[in-house]
């Protein structure tokens with residue numbers, strides 16, 4: 001009761017910030033209108049596109065200057081059995097030899113890595129706990145705009161009711177589309193914000209792959225090659241090939257074929273990764289299966305080793321991914337928790 005006296009005495013307002021255009025513009029405009037924002041949450045899959053991490057850096061500074069609380073949340077697996085510890089969706093998929101669930105037509109990758117960490121945070125967030133005790137709801141602001149693509153997403157959620165949350169869609173209240181959102185970000189003097197998603201998401205457009213650095217393209221090839229033996233209902237990260245009739249862009253069902261066909265990576269490099277990297281990763285996982293968990297290197301350590309050695313492949317044409325690495329090259333084993341702290 002005492003604590004409640006010093007609480008907000010209104011429903012706390014939380015914004016789910018995706019790191020993209022819509023939710024960024026929504027926060028800027030809410031702040032300009034003097035609307036309360038008690039928390040901005042960003043759920044990190046540790047697999048976002050590089051420019052999203054740049055936006056996180058600039059926009060979190062913008063929020064801090066205005067005294068708007070910001071938290072980065074994420075899903076952290078707790079039990080790794082005999083596998084090297086992993087952090088985020090990419091490492092999870094590499095560990096288990098699979099693709100994100102969106103590539104199979106499901107949405108559990110988003111539920112697990114985006115929705116659940118935000119809900120978990122809120123469960124212990126003092127303003128929410130106090131509000132619920134007072135019989136109030138937490139207002140959750142979602143950045144769906146009025147464009148046709150978001151209209152579909154909104155239609156799926158329209159009328160969705162929860163006891164503890166009240167959902168609000170400010171951009172739709174204001175009648176804003178992406179155009180207004182982009183203009184609002186520019187007006188605020190912030191750098192342009194690009195679409196956010198995991199860099200290997202099924203929703204990635206073919207043209208977007210042309211913007212990626214080789215490091216990301218190699219990991220896409222690795223991810224599909226690692227998952228390939230177990231794929232039955234889907235061809236790859238794009239699920240099924242598209243012929244491109246009625247104005248659509250033709251593309252294969254897997255991103256690797258596109259990367260190879262368009263020469264985004266040299267064909268011999270793609271061949272090499274497909275032939276060697278998944279086996280090397282599995283061998284490495286097995287080699288560390290009996291290492292005590294506190295000493296077991298994490299999957300990121302292997303990825304750093306992979307990138308470093310594939311780089312030398314370009315120069316030397318030959319590289320072994322079968323070494324006792326990843327201790328080679330001065331890379332020390334780390335656990336996810338160390339990495340987050342860093």
Ligand code: SF4
Pocket residue numbers: 045089100101102109110113114196197198200201202203
């Ligand atoms: S961006 Fe795509 S791959 Fe990443 S969590 Fe969302 S749906 Fe899954």
